[in-house]
Amino acid sequence: MDNKEMVKKKVLFLCTGNSARSQIAEGFLRGLAGDQYEVFSAGLNPQGVSFLAVKHMAEEESIDISKQISKNVDEFKDMPFDCVITLCDKAKESCPVFTGKYKNLHWGIKDPVIKGTAKEKHDAFHKAVYHIKQKIVQFLKEENIGA
Numbered sequence: 312m313d314n315k316e317m318v319k320k321k322v323l324f325l326c327t328g329n330s331a332r333s334q335i336a337e338g339f340l341r342g343l344a345g346d347q348y349e350v351f352s353a354g355l356n357p358q359g360v361s362f363l364a365v366k367h368m369a370e371e372e373s374i375d376i377s378k379q380i381s382k383n384v385d386e387f388k389d390m391p392f393d394c395v396i397t398l399c400d401k402a403k404e405s406c407p408v409f410t411g412k413y414k415n416l417h418w419g420i421k422d423p424v425i426k427g428t429a430k431e432k433h434d435a436f437h438k439a440v441y442h443i444k445q446k447i448v449q450f451l452k453e454e455n456i457g458a
Contacts (some may be wrong), residue, residue, distance in 0.1 A: 320393040321349045321452075323409075325402045329354025329381040331364040332398040334422050335440055338368050338376035339447040347454075351390075355405055359383035361424055367436045372444070396450075398443075418446045 314359060322340060324333040333352035341350045359381045368374045391411040396418060397403040403417045423439035425432060 319347060319349045322351070322389065322394045322396065324350075324352040324396050324398060325354070325384060325390050325406060326352075326398040326420075327355050327401050327422075328358035328424070329383075330358040331423050331436070332439060334360050334364050334376055334379050334381070335368060335443045336396065336398060336418075336447065337379060338374045339372070339444055340374070340450075342374040343447060344451055349391075351382075351387060352379070353382045353384040353387055355384055355402060355436045357383050363423070363432060363436045367433075367440050367444060371437070371440055379388075416450075418443075420446075437447065 317360045324340075326333040329352055331439040333354065337350050337352035340348055360376065362380055365375075365377050368376045387409070388407055389410055392409050392413045394414040394416065395406065395409060396416045397406050398418050398420045399422065400419060403419075406415070420439055420442055421435070423432075423435040427435075
């Protein structure tokens with residue numbers, strides 16, 4: 312086992328409420344390459360994990376995010392990361408500076424937490440899950456880790 316295998320890269324996903332997009336991204340990265348990464352998510356104003364995020368990840372991707380909790384970004388201000396990924400423009404604009412040198416990425420994903428009919432809500436989450444999965448797969452390709 313070499314040093315690369317022993318030290319996991321730390322990745323933080325950040326959005327406004329840490330209820331859907333960042334939780335979904337955390338679940339995907341942990342599910343697809345959790346042996347390579349320590350994965351965290353946080354929000355500027357944590358709202359609790361969305362039931363629909365949990366439901367869609369379980370039903371569409373067979374990934375359980377039901378034990379994840381919504382956290383404030385301030386909990387991570389002194390933690391060094393290898394990569395910080397913002398998932399909405401507000402998080403990008405308000406993203407704090409973290410300790411050390413890290414890659415900062417922005418993935419503008421439309422918030423699936425919407426008002427509307429059950430079908431409109433379902434469709435919004437379906438699209439968000441799909442787009443986030445594509446971004447995670449691309450991220451892993453760029454990091455040379457197959458997904």
